[in-house]
Amino acid sequence: MTNETRYWPPERTDDGVREAAAALAAGGVVAFPTETVYGLGGDARNEEAVEKIFAAKGRPSDNPLIVHLASAADAEALASAVSPLERKLMERFWPGPLTLVLPVRPGAVSPRVTAGLDTVAVRVPGHELARRLIAASGCPVAAPSANRSGRPSPTRADHVLEDLNGRIDGVLDGGPTGVGLESTVVRVLGGAIHVLRPGGITAEQLRAAAGDEAAVAAEPSPAGGSGAAAAEAEAEAPRSPGVKYTHYAPRGEMALVTGRDPALVRAAVQQAADAERDRGRRVGILACAEHAGAYRADAVLSLGPRAEPELAARALYAALRECDERGIEFILAEGYPEDGIGAALMNRMRKAAGGRETAV
Numbered sequence: 001m002t003n004e005t006r007y008w009p010p011e012r013t014d015d016g017v018r019e020a021a022a023a024l025a026a027g028g029v030v031a032f033p034t035e036t037v038y039g040l041g042g043d044a045r046n047e048e049a050v051e052k053i054f055a056a057k058g059r060p061s062d063n064p065l066i067v068h069l070a071s072a073a074d075a076e077a078l079a080s081a082v083s084p085l086e087r088k089l090m091e092r093f094w095p096g097p098l099t100l101v102l103p104v105r106p107g108a109v110s111p112r113v114t115a116g117l118d119t120v121a122v123r124v125p126g127h128e129l130a131r132r133l134i135a136a137s138g139c140p141v142a143a144p145s146a147n148r149s150g151r152p153s154p155t156r157a158d159h160v161l162e163d164l165n166g167r168i169d170g171v172l173d174g175g176p177t178g179v180g181l182e183s184t185v186v187r188v189l190g191g192a193i194h195v196l197r198p199g200g201i202t203a204e205q206l207r208a209a210a211g212d213e214a215a216v217a218a219e220p221s222p223a224g225g226s227g228a229a230a231a232e233a234e235a236e237a238p239r240s241p242g243v244k245y246t247h248y249a250p251r252g253e254m255a256l257v258t259g260r261d262p263a264l265v266r267a268a269v270q271q272a273a274d275a276e277r278d279r280g281r282r283v284g285i286l287a288c289a290e291h292a293g294a295y296r297a298d299a300v301l302s303l304g305p306r307a308e309p310e311l312a313a314r315a316l317y318a319a320l321r322e323c324d325e326r327g328i329e330f331i332l333a334e335g336y337p338e339d340g341i342g343a344a345l346m347n348r349m350r351k352a353a354g355g356r357e358t359a360v
């Protein structure tokens with residue numbers, strides 16, 4: 001793969017959308033902004049295009065892709081059935097950061113998109129450029145996050161180029177993305193909404209939308225539980241193949257410090273940072289704005305006020321990439337409360353930390 005990667009700047013989006021849409025229709029692969037993170041798109045019906053996506057990312061072939069659509073009506077064409085509750089979620093949250101896993105209509109997309117499963121994940125993104133691009137291409141657009149597999153998802157066009165320059169046909173620059181974390185992936189089964197991956201739509205929002213009609217069940221933790229009950233839950237619960245892979249990982253090692261009392265968290269982070277620096281490592285700290293000024297480390301990055309987790313969600317992936325750029329070998333991150341978008345934020349932080357977590 002020695003493509004020249006085209007770059008369409010924010011001030012040339014009209015040309016960009018037209019040319020990128022033509023590239024998609026011709027079987028090319030193009031990165032574009034969504035409201036969550038940048039995606040790497042290709043025609044979901046075109047096996048060769050889909051293969052290019054997997055190759056450019058270095059993505060394992062058993063991890064299926066989300067298909068991006070211009071409207072909810074298009075979802076009905078890809079799915080063999082849509083239940084009233086699924087339709088209600090579409091109406092409430094689309095366009096927006098919710099992905100629904102639906103039974104796939106045979107032949108509607110390349111089997112490479114679904115990794116051979118009998119379901120297909122679909123969403124209508126909330127970003128104007130994404131919707132214009134999809135509509136202009138006339139394709140259902142398969143698009144994983146536009147990063148090399150295992151790297152943090154890109155929230156800016158330069159992140160995409162950092163990972164994929166020369167490996168894809170182009171990138172449409174729409175500036176920094178808004179949510180900063182990926183969409184919430186859900187599957188509705190037996191009247192219950194199963195969250196396979198927490199994300200931009202919170203469990204609270206899903207619960208409110210479903211009313212009394214449905215329970216919202218979180219994804220069973222891969223590490224959690226043991227014995228027959230856990231094994232049974234594991235076997236019955238719908239799973240998202242992607243969640244088993246190492247994700248969102250910075251190059252350095254990372255550890256998380258959680259706790260109710262911010263002062264205790266701060267003290268524990270500084271102590272751990274000092275210990276790592278004594279071992280000769282370059283240490284970075286990801287902290288709330290209230291604490292950032294007081295830390296001693298090789299890099300201290302503020303993720304914004306502690307009471308505004310949506311700002312931390314927007315800033316997290318860029319901060320992980322910045323730590324890499326600055327040669328940070330050990331990252332300490334303060335945990336956030338887990339309500340609202342905090343659930344998705346902590347899910348990604350835990351993945352980035354590979355489970356290293358101290359509660360104080």
Ligand code: TXA
Pocket residue numbers: 034036037038039040063064065066097099101114117119120121125143144145146181182183184185196197239240241242243
């Ligand atoms: O916000 C997002 O969702 C971004 C933007 C670009 O739309 N996309 C994204 O795609 O995060 P990706 O490929 O990085 O993650 C897709 C997730 C994976 O965890 C995958 O396993 C899951 O969706 N998934 C896809 N199809 C599935 C299916 N049929 N059943 C269960 N999980 C599925």
Ligand code: MG
Pocket residue numbers: 144145153
């Ligand atoms: Mg991804």
